[in-house]
Amino acid sequence: MTTFLQFHLLTSYGPSNPNRDDQGRPKQAVVGGAPRLRMSSQSIKRALRESSFFALDLKDSRGTxxxxxxxxxxxxxxxxxxxxxxxxxxxxxxxxxxxxxxxxxxxxxxxxxxxxxxxxxxxxxxxxxxxxxxxxxxxxxxxxxxxxxxxxxxxxxAVDIAMFGRMLADDADFNRDAAVQVAHAITTHTAQAEEDWFSAVDDLNKKEDTGAGHLGETAFGSGIYYQYVCVNCDLLIENLDGDTDLAAKGVEALARAIAQTAPRGKQNSFAHHPMAYHIRAERGPRAPRDLSGAFFTPVDRKLRELGANELETGSVRAMEQTAERIDRCYFGGEAEDFRKLDTLTGDGTLGEIVRFAVEAVRGA
Structure with missing residues (x-):
């Protein structure tokens, strides 16, 4: 029986542009008929692989x-x-x-x-x-x-190959199925990219020319992103040739990284270093399901229904209510084993989430 480990994260980003499209603007998507900001799965996986948690904790176990x-x-x-x-x-x-x-x-x-x-x-x-x-x-x-x-x-x-898979176009025999699925992250509410005009002044030009020495334009956005990650613990161990200890070490790095790592686009301009403010981690044999449906109607359109006055709490309630309703309709109201972290209430710790994740792999 396969053991799945699932992470549902909510993370607040201030003005930033961590993942750009071909025109340099924040990536976007229309979800439920409403515009959202988006970060691609590929950009998130690269950020995880490049994070200090992978670089240091898995130094000799990373592919190139x-x-x-x-x-x-x-x-x-x-x-x-x-x-x-x-x-x-x-x-x-x-x-x-x-x-x-x-x-x-x-x-x-x-x-x-x-x-x-x-x-x-x-x-x-x-x-x-x-x-x-x-x-x-x-x-x-x-x-x-x-x-x-x-x-x-x-x-x-190679932990990152075991997690994220690979395709060798010339020989499918050596392809690797990904043990970790990473969804595109989307804002839980209506959000659009904005434009910023900026100027630079010549330090040596004090009197002669009072105009700017340079004019430029950059795009940015802000919002609360929902992120979903699913780990097939059995496949991860199989991809690592049965090395459960290495699989557990890899999941520990993953659990720490997804909570504290972001794509680094325009990092110097916006200094975005967010940490997830709400995490729901689940483990067990049930078929995986993401909770993105909680946000098809943008949270900003249903705050009264959710009994919330702001987007952070509204996003948490929308996500947790969706999980409870799925459990009620499909599993008689019985939830899978789960742990939470919520910085809004001060409940839970990242250490507990990490231990919970490692135990899921060791018990697979």
Missing amino acids: RTKHLHGRLVEYLAGKGVSEEGAVKAASEVAGLFGKLETVNKGEGKETRATTLAFISPAEWKQAEEWVDKIVAGEELPKPKDLKKLILRKADG
């Missing part, structure tokens, strides 16, 4: 998403005194196993790199280096199909 394995292998061999021709040949043999290679112009020279990003685990990177060493030493190579099985892994110790 890159097109540049070929170039790094060439540098690795060149550092050992291998000729450029020999290094390029060996690197091409091995890097080509992760995806097709192409040669592109770079400055005054050329660079060989993959056509698509490959998510490479530490174990695979180590094997790649070992095999280019063998190639330049003149050892006979297995057939490409056999060599691929010696280098690529279907399960290993």
Whole structure:
């Protein structure tokens, strides 16, 4: 029986632009016929992977998403005194196993790199280096199909690959199904992007020209975002080749990171460093369900119905009432095992949420 660990978070963002669209504006979505601000799942997952919780706590257990394995292998061999021709040949043999290679112009020279990003685990990177060493030493190579099985892994110790999955376009056998699903975050209420005009003044220009030295424009927005994350604990352990301790360590980092980490777009301009003010963590064998339906009618349109005077409390009540109603209609009013943190009331702690999450993995 599969154990699912689910997180529902509410986080308040002041004026900021953490995740931009192609025009530099905050990403948006229309939900329930009302405009909302949005942060993409991809931007959130990258923020989690780049967070200090992953970087420090999982230092030796993180994958690398890159097109540049070929170039790094060439540098690795060149550092050992291998000729450029020999290094390029060996690197091409091995890097080509992760995806097709192409040669592109770079400055005054050329660079060989993959056509698509490959998510490479530490174990695979180590094997790649070992095999280019063998190639330049003149050892006979297995057939490409056999060599691929010696280098690529279907399960290993890369926590972020185990969590967020990977796709190798040239060989689906080594794809990894994501054990952690991350939804797009949306504001619980009606919200739209705004424009800010700004100017810069020339410090040495005091009298001659009183106008601005530079005029610019930037977009921003603010709001309370609902974020949903679902962990398939059994699949996470399977993706880590049965290493329950590493899976638990990864979930601990995830639980801390999702509460305290945000995409870093325009960070220097807006200094957004929010922490979730309300978290509901659930664990058990029931089929996962998100609580975004609580916000299809924007909270700002139903504050009286919710018995709230402001958006923070209204968002909490909308979410918790939806969870209770689902439990009532589907499960006879019985809730799954859950824990809460709420900074509005001072109830619960992040430490309790983290322990609860780790126990879910160890009990899977």
